[in-house]
Structure formats: C-alpha cells, structure tokens
Amino acid sequence: MGEFASLIHNENIKIFRRLRTWIMLVLLALMSALFPALIHFTTNGSNVVGLWDSFRTTVTIAFFLNTIFTALVAADSVAGEFTWGTIKLLLIRPWSRSKILLSKYISLVIFSLVSTGVLILFGYGSAFIFSSGAAGISGDMVMGWGQGEYVFMLILCSYIELFLTAAIAFMISSVFRSSGLAIVLSLSIMFTKDIFIAIFNPDRYEWANYLIFAHMNLSNYVVSDTGPGGATLGFAIAVLAVYYVVFMAVSWIVFRKRDVAA
Amino acid sequence: MPNTAEVVKPVASLMGVTKRIGSKTLISDLTLDIPPGQIFGFLGPNGAGKTTTIRMMVGLISISRGDILICGRSIKDHFEEAIANVGAIVENPEMYKFLTGYQNLRQYARMVPGVTKERINEVVELVGLSQRINDRVKTYSLGMRQRLGVAQALLHRPKLLILDEPTNGLDPQGIRELRDYLRKLCQTEGTTVFVSSHLLSEMELMCDSVAIIQNGRLIDVKQLKTVGDAAVPVSQTFFEVDNPEAALAQIGQGVIMEGGLAVDAVREEIAELNAKLVAAGIKVYSIKAMSRSLEDQFLEITGGEGIG
Numbered sequence: 001m002g003e004f005a006s007l008i009h010n011e012n013i014k015i016f017r018r019l020r021t022w023i024m025l026v027l028l029a030l031m032s033a034l035f036p037a038l039i040h041f042t043t044n045g046s047n048v049v050g051l052w053d054s055f056r057t058t059v060t061i062a063f064f065l066n067t068i069f070t071a072l073v074a075a076d077s078v079a080g081e082f083t084w085g086t087i088k089l090l091l092i093r094p095w096s097r098s099k100i101l102l103s104k105y106i107s108l109v110i111f112s113l114v115s116t117g118v119l120i121l122f123g124y125g126s127a128f129i130f131s132s133g134a135a136g137i138s139g140d141m142v143m144g145w146g147q148g149e150y151v152f153m154l155i156l157c158s159y160i161e162l163f164l165t166a167a168i169a170f171m172i173s174s175v176f177r178s179s180g181l182a183i184v185l186s187l188s189i190m191f192t193k194d195i196f197i198a199i200f201n202p203d204r205y206e207w208a209n210y211l212i213f214a215h216m217n218l219s220n221y222v223v224s225d226t227g228p229g230g231a232t233l234g235f236a237i238a239v240l241a242v243y244y245v246v247f248m249a250v251s252w253i254v255f256r257k258r259d260v261a262a
Numbered sequence: 263m264p265n266t267a268e269v270v271k272p273v274a275s276l277m278g279v280t281k282r283i284g285s286k287t288l289i290s291d292l293t294l295d296i297p298p299g300q301i302f303g304f305l306g307p308n309g310a311g312k313t314t315t316i317r318m319m320v321g322l323i324s325i326s327r328g329d330i331l332i333c334g335r336s337i338k339d340h341f342e343e344a345i346a347n348v349g350a351i352v353e354n355p356e357m358y359k360f361l362t363g364y365q366n367l368r369q370y371a372r373m374v375p376g377v378t379k380e381r382i383n384e385v386v387e388l389v390g391l392s393q394r395i396n397d398r399v400k401t402y403s404l405g406m407r408q409r410l411g412v413a414q415a416l417l418h419r420p421k422l423l424i425l426d427e428p429t430n431g432l433d434p435q436g437i438r439e440l441r442d443y444l445r446k447l448c449q450t451e452g453t454t455v456f457v458s459s460h461l462l463s464e465m466e467l468m469c470d471s472v473a474i475i476q477n478g479r480l481i482d483v484k485q486l487k488t489v490g491d492a493a494v495p496v497s498q499t500f501f502e503v504d505n506p507e508a509a510l511a512q513i514g515q516g517v518i519m520e521g522g523l524a525v526d527a528v529r530e531e532i533a534e535l536n537a538k539l540v541a542a543g544i545k546v547y548s549i550k551a552m553s554r555s556l557e558d559q560f561l562e563i564t565g566g567e568g569i570g
C-alpha cells in the first residue's frame with residue numbers, strides 16, 4: 001500500500017510549507033549569528049573571547065530558542081490536524097493510525113535536526129568570524145576534553161533535553177489534541193525543572209531520583225562522574241529511556257484507540 | 263424489504279451497527295445493505311445520526327456493536343483493505359489552508375498507489391476547479407472547498423464514494439453539476455455513491471434509493487423509480503381503517519399514519535389489498551390515492567418529533 005517514505009514526505013511538507021516554520025528558522029539563525037558578534041563587541045581588547053568559548057555561550061543560549069521552536073512544531077503535529085479538521089481526511093487512507101503517527105514523529109525529529117543544524121552552522125560561522133581565532137581565556141582543555149569536543153558534548157546534551165521536551169509535547173498533542181496545552185506543559189517542564197530539583201532535592205529525597213526533572217540536563221556528566229543525588233550517567237540514561245518509552249507508548253495507544261469526532 | 267439487492271453482493275453492509283457514547287445510544291442496531299452501481303441516499307433530519315454512521319463506515323470512530331463490511335472486508339478488522347475502496351467527505355471538507363488546492367490533492371495522491379498527475383488534472387477538471395487549483399485554499403469559498411473535497415475523494419477511483427451533505431455550500435449550478443457527475447461516475451465507472459442529506463428534494467433528483475434514518479434508527483428504505491434524470495413521485499394509496507397495526511400485519515408493507523395505513527400499490531393491487539383487509543375483518547372506511555413527493559412522505563414519517 002504505497003510507500004511509507006511518501007507519508008514522511010507529506011508531513012515534511014506540512015511543516016516546511018508553513019510560513020511560521022521559516023520565521024522560526026530565520027530567528028534561530030539570526031540569534032545564533034548575533035551572539036558571537038555581541039560577545040566580540042562587548043569585550044575589550046585585553047580580554048579576548050576565543051572561538052570555542054564564544055560558540056559555547058551561543059549554543060547554550062540559542063538552544064533555549066531551538067527547544068521552544070521544536071516544542072511548537074511537536075505541539076502542532078497531531079493537535080493541528082484536529083484544529084484544522086484535516087484529521088478526518090488523513091485517517092481515511094489505507095494506512096494504519098500507527099504508521100501515520102510514526103510519520104509525524106519522524107518528521108518532527110527531522111525538523112529538530114534541521115533547526116539544530118541551522119543553530120550550529122550560524123553559531124559556529126559567526127563565532128569563527130568574530131573571534132579572530134584567538135585561544136581565549138579558558139585554555140586548551142576542559143576537564144580532559146579538547147575544546148571542540150567539549151562543545152560537541154554540550155550540544156549533544158542540549159539536544160537530548162530538546163528531544164525529550166519534544167517527546168512530551170508530542171505526547172500531550174496526541175493525547176489531548178490541544179497544541180496550546182502541549183506547548184504550555186512541555187515548556188513549563190523545561191523552565192521549572194531546576195526549581196523542582198531545588199525543592200525536591202534528590203540528595204534529600206530518594207524518590208526524586210526517579211523524576212525526569214533531575215536528569216534531563218546531562219551536561220553535568222561531561223565534567224563530573226556523578227550527577228544530582230549521586231546518580232551515575234548510566235542510571236540517568238536509564239531513567240530517561242524509561243520515561244521516553246512511556247511517552248511514546250502513551251502517544252501511540254491513545255492515538256490508535258480514540259474516536260475522531262472533530 | 264425483499265428486493266434485488268439480495269442477488270448482487272452489496273458494496274457496503276452495515277450489520278446491526280450500534281454506537282454508544284457513555285450512556286447515550288447514537289445509533290441503534292442499524293442494518294443496511296448498499297447495492298452496487300447506485301446512488302444511494304441517506305436521509306434524516308438534523309441530529310438523526312447520519313454523520314455518526316458515516317464516521318463508523320470510514321473507521322473514524324469505533325463501532326460499539328455490530329460490524330461494517332466494505333467490499334466484503336470488515337472496517338474493524340481489515341481497516342486498510344476495506345478503506346482502500348472508499349473515498350469520502352465527512353462533514354465539511356477541511357483542507358490544509360496554507361497549501362494550494364493542487365498541493366492538497368498531492369498529499370492524498372501520495373498516500374495511495376497509482377494516482378498520476380494526469381489523474382489529478384482529470385479530477386480537477388471534473389469538479390470545475392481548474393482556474394483556482396493553484397491558489398491557496400485559504401482563499402477558497404465554501405463551495406470551492408466542497409469541490410476540492412469531492413476531488414480528493416475521487417482521486418483513487420474508489421468503488422464506494424461516501425459524501426456527507428456534499429451540496430452544503432454549493433450554488434444551484436454547483437448542485438446541478440455535482441448531480442450530473444455523480445450520475446456519470448455511477449454509469450461509466452460503476453461507482454457506488456452513498457450520499458447523506460436533509461435536502462429532500464435534492465435526494466429525489468439524485469438518488470436511486472434512499473434510506474431514512476431518525477433518532478439513530480433506520481425507519482425505511484425506499485426505491486425511487488427514476489425515469490431519465492427526474493424521479494417520478496412515489497404513488498401511494500391511503501387506506502383509512504379501524505386498526506392500522508392489524509392492516510399492516512395483513513399487507514406486510516406500508517407506513518402507519520393517523521387513522522390508517524399508507525401503502526405503495528398500483529391500481530390493480532388496490533382492489534386486491536382491499537379484499538384482503540375486508541377478508542381479515544378489518545373495517546375499511548375509505549381508500550384515497552396519494553401522489554406525494556418524497557419530501558411529504560419524509561416530513562410525515564419524521565415530522566412531529568423534534569430533534570433529539
């Protein structure tokens with residue numbers, strides 16, 4: 001019954017043919033390009049910021065925006081079809097609901113990779129132009145990592161956080177069919193997780209170790225062997241994996257079963 | 263209702279279909295066969311359950327009890343095979359507004375094998391959208407979206423075309439065109455069309471048969487004898503009797519009305535039926551010929567009761 005790739009193609013069109021998507025990507029590119037310039041012009045000559053330091057700062061900030069934009073796309077993925085009413089036409093094709101949802105999820109991941117690519121490209125390019133190749137103040141190595149490696153690890157950790165936030169938004173979009181709710185809930189988790197960890201400190205409360213909040217930011221492990229509550233990297237990844245599987249399972253079960261009476 | 267439909271295999275059969283949401287029964291025990299090569303009307307007042315039934319037929323909502331077969335395949339158990347034979351509009355045809363009409367059609371073309379660019383153009387031509395097909399759907403009027411909706415339903419040459427109130431939003435010319443190409447589709451490609459409406463006069467002009475539904479129950483299935491394009495009004499005879507129920511039991515067909523029974527019958531049959539009633543001890547006070555449009559009948563059958 002046709003090619004699964006064409007389902008993904010359809011979903012990509014729905015993302016990339018929207019003006020909104022291009023506004024988001026342009027904003028992301030501008031922001032990534034702007035920060036190294038700002039850093040360059042706000043530091044005086046004696047205190048030069050190196051290429052990798054400049055890029056690292058940019059990555060940290062721009063990933064906030066990247067995560068918000070990806071959550072927006074995830075939130076619209078299923079809920080948008082309900083809002084537009086197009087779900088009725090989408091689900092009466094010779095494809096199972098599972099495969100339709102899978103194509104939506106894959107296209108979401110593709111978007112997140114594209115936007116992250118834009119961030120890296122523009123961030124690094126701008127940092128390269130505005131740092132004049134100076135080594136900077138933080139030296140050559142960070143905790144045994146080369147500078148480039150270190151930034152790469154930070155990008156990886158930030159992407160994992162984005163990936164999980166998007167999974168939460170996608171699940172809420174599929175379960176409640178409301179993009180507003182999906183955006184608000186997924187982003188509030190992202191913004192309040194540090195407060196949450198401060199209140200329910202995993203050092204004091206054993207059960208807090210099993211909350212997703214404590215582990216979404218893996219960047220601690222790049223410079224240290226243990227994270228919040230003395231958890232190991234393996235433990236943190238295991239907790240995240242379990243949450244991820246649950247998010248996906250809930251999305252699929254609900255999407256397959258529920259009546260569509262939009 | 264014995265008729266020829268039992269000889270040929272129905273394109274769709276609804277078998278004891280029931281839909282319950284919470285404690286509310288929206289459709290109860292609906293059994294209906296849709297014979298091939300017909301334009302089959304599905305008539306009912308607002309809230310009768312037409313859209314609910316159509317949603318079950320295309321697998322958008324679950325069936326609480328019973329089953330629906332499309333070309334012999336269960337929509338519950340073999341969804342993909344069953345739905346491959348169906349093209350449909352459910353309520354208003356909603357499209358991706360940020361895409362053009364053509365891009366919308368490409369979306370659906372990609373989801374089934376074998377829909378060529380030529381086929382897309384052919385369908386666009388058929389529904390009369392060639393002029394505007396490359397405009398974004400957000401600039402379309404309701405009638406234009408309705409036409410695009412019909413186009414997406416036709417793309418893959420479905421055996422069964424299900425249209426939920428397709429005339430909604432169409433101008434008289436559009437309605438006329440729709441009627442004409444549905445008829446053409448039916449005759450040249452053998453497509454079976456299942457079309458819901460509460461526009462009764464429309465149904466008379468368009469359909470070969472109609473099923474009438476009210477409050478989630480099937481009330482009647484009628485053959486409309488068509489001559490050319492225009493339906494001849496069904497001729498009925500009204501027997502004013504003392505006991506309509508007993509008369510119905512005797513005759514085996516007809517609709518109970520105030521003080522009597524309305525029966526489909528031709529001239530010769532009237533005398534025979536009268537003899538039958540009298541022989542059964544039923545008092546016949548008067549016999550009146552009624553020539554009524556389907557609309558009158560429909561209002562009579564469903565009228566008096568409010569929406570609910």
Ligand SMILES: Nc1ncnc2c1ncn2[C@@H]1O[C@H](COP(=O)(O)OP(=O)(O)OP(=O)(O)O)[C@@H](O)[C@H]1O
Pocket residue numbers: 261283286288306307308309310311312313314315460570
């Ligand atoms: N999700 C739902 N929950 C509860 N009741 C519902 C739901 N959807 C529809 N109904 C009820 O089911 C009945 C049938 O609705 P349906 O939309 O099938 O009617 P319809 O025949 O298509 O009417 P119309 O001609 O107005 O389009 C109505 O009484 C409606 O209120």
Ligand SMILES: [Mg+2]
Pocket residue numbers: 312313314353426
């Ligand atoms: Mg309806």
